[in-house]
Amino acid sequence: MPAIKREDEGMATMHEGTRTDTTLRTLRAGLGAGAILLLAGCGWFRGDAGSCDKNRLNGYVGRSVESLPELSGVTRVIEPDTMVTQDYWPTRLNVDVNEAGTITRVWCG
Known part of the structure; x- marks a missing residue:
C-alpha cells in the first residue's frame, strides 16, 4: 500500500521553499546594492575632493617639519618606524x- 501524504506536509514544504527563495532574493539584492554603494564611494574616500586640504601644504x-604652520583638524605627523x-x-x-625631519609627503587618510 502506498504511503499517504498529508496535505499539510506538502504545504509546509512549499512555504519553506518560498521562504528560502525570498531570503535568497533579498540577500542578493542587498549584496548588489552594497557593492554599488561601495564602488560609488571609492572616489570620495580617496580624497579626490581635497577633503583634508592637503593641496595647500x-x-x-622638502622643507623641515618645523616650518609647517599651525594646523587645524585631525593631523598626524608620521616619523620613520612610527606605527599607525x-x-x-x-x-x-x-x-x-x-x-x-624633512617632510617627504602630505596625504589624506
Missing part, C-alpha cells in the same frame, strides 16, 4: 617625515 614637501592605524579618514591630514 604640498609646497612644504590602517583606517581611512578622508578628513585626516598625514605628514610623512624622514629621519632628518
Whole structure:
C-alpha cells in the first residue's frame, strides 16, 4: 500500500521553499546594492575632493617639519618606524617625515 501524504506536509514544504527563495532574493539584492554603494564611494574616500586640504601644504614637501604652520583638524605627523592605524579618514591630514625631519609627503587618510 502506498504511503499517504498529508496535505499539510506538502504545504509546509512549499512555504519553506518560498521562504528560502525570498531570503535568497533579498540577500542578493542587498549584496548588489552594497557593492554599488561601495564602488560609488571609492572616489570620495580617496580624497579626490581635497577633503583634508592637503593641496595647500604640498609646497612644504622638502622643507623641515618645523616650518609647517599651525594646523587645524585631525593631523598626524608620521616619523620613520612610527606605527599607525590602517583606517581611512578622508578628513585626516598625514605628514610623512624622514629621519632628518624633512617632510617627504602630505596625504589624506
